[in-house]
Amino acid sequence: MLDYIWFDDESPILQQIPVEYSSAALIFSPFIQMPEGWEKAKRKHDYEHIYPNDDEIRRKGKAVSWEKVMSSCGLQTHAELVLALMTSIGALRDECAREDLAELLHENINGDLYYPSEDHISNFHIPGLIKVLGMNGSNRFYFAEPIVENSGFLDITEASLQTVLDEAAAELVLTDEKMDFVFMSVYDSFINVFLAKDKNINDLVQRMGWESMVCNESTYISWYR
Template sequence: MLNYIWLDDKSPILDQLPNSFKSAAILFHPFIQMPLGWEKKRRNNEFEHTYPSDEEILKLGKQVSWMSIMQECDLTNFSELAIALQTSICALKEQYARDDLAEKLNSNLKQDCFYPDEDDISLFFIKDIKKVLESKGAKYFSYSNPILDESGTLEIKKLMSLDNSKLSLKEVIISDENMDFAFMSVFDTFITVFMTRDEKTDDIVKNMGWESIVCDDKTYIDWYWSNIY
């Protein structure tokens, strides 16, 4: 069983990985485009905040890449977009918040386009995670959730029916039975950290079509500051 780990900003991500893992990548959660008019139909008044349910996201939602959002909102790079998102949810201390970037994001976001999954592993990743975990023959996965004080082992096929498995994707780390791979959500972010015993993380990321940053020995969990100043 691989227990959830808390990545700090004092040392690079690779220095904090469990001993069996050699490489890692930061996966960006896609934005969620719902059908035009969806939000208007759901709101009882113009001030009500709405967000699609898991079922609605999987049934009706379309993935929107960070690159597309950057272009639409006149943001320069992934770092600016990450800071805009975290400023918008008040996840940064006041001295680090960038209201100008948040304004660019929120004023230019298309109608019925929603922020990515926050804190949780993105629902759009579930099929991909299942594929990766099974790629070396694993049949089971373990999970550890420190917030709910839950852990256990389930069949990998149950990742496709989360309601039945009772698995929360918030503050959780998921790994296959052989611990070849692991996926971990991170509090107050819109990313999932992907860890592997294989040194070819970039090959896996490319094959899965994930938007990401493959970690090197200078990549920290607050990676976005390195490209912003």
């Protein structure tokens, strides 16, 4: 089974994926909107920053698209939003950082709107994952956590996926039994990589309702620079 792919900046993504896969897409993890006043009710001190846990996100959170956040912040492209996000968490420094974009984002992220899930696969993707992983007749999915060397098979159910996402380390791979599809988290980022043997990956991500960018021959993992 596929345990992990480390994407480097030296060559495009499509040149680094296993030969049996013909297409790839970058899946954007949605921002998280909690009910009005949620953070204030949870805070014990004025200076305390509260981030919802997985269970709270599933029960009370709503997905907010990158397009909506870009519009409210005055950011023009997905790349600008990534630069703003990664600068604000310290993942980009020195000449790569864009403090101007991070400031724009900070000015417009307030109240009960939170950054997307960092390093992990978003809980909002669970319904689509259930459909994709079982699309070609698989009843189970395979998961692998390379950092902690944990892997195994589980039934394709909402409960199983919730458990894996809740307990997973920062790097996680999900694939169906036939390995037709692969879904991977990416460290220090707010995206996931989706691989498919089918070339019509754009149609598939649209059907799942995933906000995404389909990779072409010149798309690098650092596509936003």
